[in-house]
Amino acid sequence: MIQQKYVCPICGFESNGAGLCPLCDDNLVKVCHCGSGKFSVDCCNLADNSEDKTAEEMIKAEVASETLSEIAKEDEAKQKEEDELAKVEEVKED
Numbered sequence: 772m773i774q775q776k777y778v779c780p781i782c783g784f785e786s787n788g789a790g791l792c793p794l795c796d797d798n799l800v801k802v803c804h805c806g807s808g809k810f811s812v813d814c815c816n817l818a819d820n821s822e823d824k825t826a827e828e829m830i831k832a833e834v835a836s837e838t839l840s841e842i843a844k845e846d847e848a849k850q851k852e853e854d855e856l857a858k859v860e861e862v863k864e865d
Contacts, residue, residue, distance in 0.1 A: 774787060775787060775788075775801060775802075777800060777801050780797065780810070781795050781797045782794050782795050782797075784799070789801065789827075791834075798830060798831075803815050
């Protein structure tokens with residue numbers, strides 16, 4: 772069985788699984804199994820490159836989803852804070 776190797780193109784972090792680099796948060800890129808040391812998308816154009824692209828797209832979608840949920844939480848907290856401030860101002864006016 773061929774062991775897959777993934778490398779961060781920015782810092783060179785190596786992993787045996789796809790995902791984000793824990794050091795610089797960039798996507799890890801699969802290294803070709805032919806032994807050239809090149810990334811698989813630049814080397815043998817293996818059939819499983821489409822699987823890698825699908826995995827990368829799923830990771831990007833997950834990160835975007837997390838970002839949107841964080842923004843929604845921040846907006847909700849900001850709205851609550853503004854509502855409380857409006858209530859305090861109403862009490863001061865009375």
